[in-house]
Amino acid sequence: MIVREFEEDDETRVKELFILGMNEHNINKQIHPVHFKEYIKMSLISDLSSVNENYFKETFGRVGGFWVAVDDFNIVQGMVGCQILSKDGCELRRMSVHSDYRGRGVGRDLLNTVISHAQSQGLSQISLSCWPHQHDAIAMYRKYGFQITSEQEVGSYGVKVVFMNKSLSDA
Numbered sequence: 001m002i003v004r005e006f007e008e009d010d011e012t013r014v015k016e017l018f019i020l021g022m023n024e025h026n027i028n029k030q031i032h033p034v035h036f037k038e039y040i041k042m043s044l045i046s047d048l049s050s051v052n053e054n055y056f057k058e059t060f061g062r063v064g065g066f067w068v069a070v071d072d073f074n075i076v077q078g079m080v081g082c083q084i085l086s087k088d089g090c091e092l093r094r095m096s097v098h099s100d101y102r103g104r105g106v107g108r109d110l111l112n113t114v115i116s117h118a119q120s121q122g123l124s125q126i127s128l129s130c131w132p133h134q135h136d137a138i139a140m141y142r143k144y145g146f147q148i149t150s151e152q153e154v155g156s157y158g159v160k161v162v163f164m165n166k167s168l169s170d171a
């Protein structure tokens with residue numbers, strides 16, 4: 001599996017992988033199905049509607065990015081985005097690895113790609129948010145130096161959102 005920069009032709013598969021990853025996390029209906037459907041819909045028409053437009057455009061003098069992990073057939077099996085929030089910080093978004101490819105270091109490679117990119121852009125912080133029941137992701141982020149900064153109810157999803165942060169100055 002190799003990690004490479006997103007290409008326009010990956011867009012359909014990226015959306016598919018996002019839906020697959022998210023659906024796994026609502027099997028027990030922690031989020032009301034109506035709100036969950038709305039969240040998926042909003043995601044697909046917001047940043048994922050155009051990855052090139054929303055991740056690679058220069059913002060605050062910094063450039064974000066989006067990377068995919070591809071198998072031997074160039075099929076996207078993992079992904080992650082880095083969106084610039086300010087001249088100092090970015091948000092790690094849309095991290096997902098197909099369930100058949102987990103536990104092999106793909107998530108780690110994607111995470112390290114974002115960390116290296118953020119450092120190369122002179123950023124000092126990476127933030128992210130996830131749901132409390134995304135245990136695998138939270139365990140991985142903690143292992144790589146992210147700390148929970150807050151847990152708050154946001155919007156009408158009926159569950160708290162976990163906010164995490166990694167300082168690059170002590171990396």
Ligand SMILES: CC(C)(COP(=O)(O)OP(=O)(O)OC[C@H]1O[C@@H](n2cnc3c(N)ncnc32)[C@H](O)[C@@H]1OP(=O)(O)O)[C@@H](O)C(=O)NCCC(=O)NCCS
Nearest residue numbers: 021095096097102103104105106107108130136137139140
């Ligand atoms: C979170 C996710 C991306 C991890 O991907 P992965 O390819 O299985 O992760 P890796 O195999 O690279 O593991 C990376 C590290 O996290 C740790 N880790 C992963 N899952 C873990 C778990 N359930 N418990 C404890 N540690 C875990 C691994 O031990 C590994 O540590 P190491 O690098 O020291 O060996 C994957 O589970 C996933 O796509 N989940 C569904 C989507 C999701 O929740 N996305 C997050 C949105 S915020």
